[in-house]
Amino acid sequence: MVRRNLSKLALALTVVLMASCSEDDAMDNPDMGGDTNSTSIYITDAPVDQANVQAVFITVSDVMVNGESIEGFNTTTIELSSLTAGKTELLGQLNLDAGSTNDITLKLADTDAAGNAPGNYVMLDGNIKDELGGAMEIKLSDSAEIMSEMENELVLDFDLRKSIVQDGDDYSFVSESMLESNIRAVNTANAGMLSGTVDNSTEADAELVIAYVYPKGSFSDSEEEMNSEGVLFANAASSAVVSSEGDFEIHYLDEGDYELHFASYKDEDADGMLEFNSMIGAETSGALDLNGFTVDAETETEITISFTGLLGL
Template identity: 25%
Template structure:
């Protein structure tokens, strides 16, 4: 019987051990549970307040059917389930809840709202009508892989400005939520814009996707849940100040891009520069 050289035999044994190790590691990542935290953030809107009644969130594991009973429910377990969307800017968020979920993947997320939604205009409350088709929840495609022992933060971005539709001249408003969901390992851009009296809205634009936020009382701002790539950042202040734009601001997944402070000029200063030819 022909025998293998000892060197070849050792290489073969090493290969078998390596494959067994990789198989064991793959099995460990797919068994057990992962922790999923869900939070809500918002983009600015031209209202005093926008209040929504949040009942909870449902997550659909990747191996479950959408019309089945495999949805995992995470209730918004607060005494008052109403959230003012316009308070959720510049890094502020509403923590909805957390759940241990079997490793694998999540294919969809569903935000479940109640019927008691309203906005405040000039100090007066105006009901928001919710279409019956949305009462079962607002579904979003997610396709997020879950590995055992890992914690995942999911952020639902609720665009209040695009989500409220005025119904003709009737004075009624309809809530048609425009949402997106991102994993927290996505990119962020942070910085400061001055003077604080400029009260700018900050827009981050990449391709056809736009996110926005306000600067806080110190001028600080944060654009979160961004896709990796180069962004155009627009600072849109009140009429007394000039807008400013930064181009090709880079972002990387899992990293925060910190900008140098941005100083906005007043319209009066710009007019003086034009008159003097500077």
């Protein structure tokens, strides 16, 4: 009886020790156990309005999601303005718990990847660098859903059009708080794409036409006025330049209902910079309503558009 009881005790202790070791391993190695999901983190951009801007560069020194940095991340200088029309640059990968992210932080450096200042700048005509701002931590106001039992792709949409402002010949970032609210975080599994063709784009009589997409019901005439930081159309979800052939694409839109608006730009005072000219009337040839349409996840919504003239002129 003693031996039998000792054997039972030894077995019980073994089970307890094994369970304890398993818990310790799970804490020391988050990839073991737990509902963590491989997540690739990318960065993308929406276009810059000004024609005299050749490129925009930022230097990222760290990327954190839910308090965890991308392991082995090296300070990287990114030509952000080249990442339009769905193009992205991979920042790295993390294993994240399923559910909504509670913290996404981008750290910007004041020198580039080679150690030269500035780290964040606009490249103007003549290869002139105009510093946008120094080192800062951008804690995104937005969040994204991490899906369980699948590989996730998390895209950070910097949207330079809403993130930099111009004062004469100088460019700078908007305030840190506005930067934090401007950058969107999107899981591609929950996002769709909008593509369009304007069959008479010359009717806009413009040097540049931009398509702005808004959550349905959120656009108002006040969007045509600069906000307190000098940004037009500040509440647009995203935007795209309409090409000379009349084509445009807006990527990484959270699934939902949207409305679409077009604006024309001209260099009206011959200062080499484009100014907002007018809104453009538009209609579709199909059943889709520009004032209310749906973008579904992992789906491309296609629109054919005709301009009907400039509004308010």
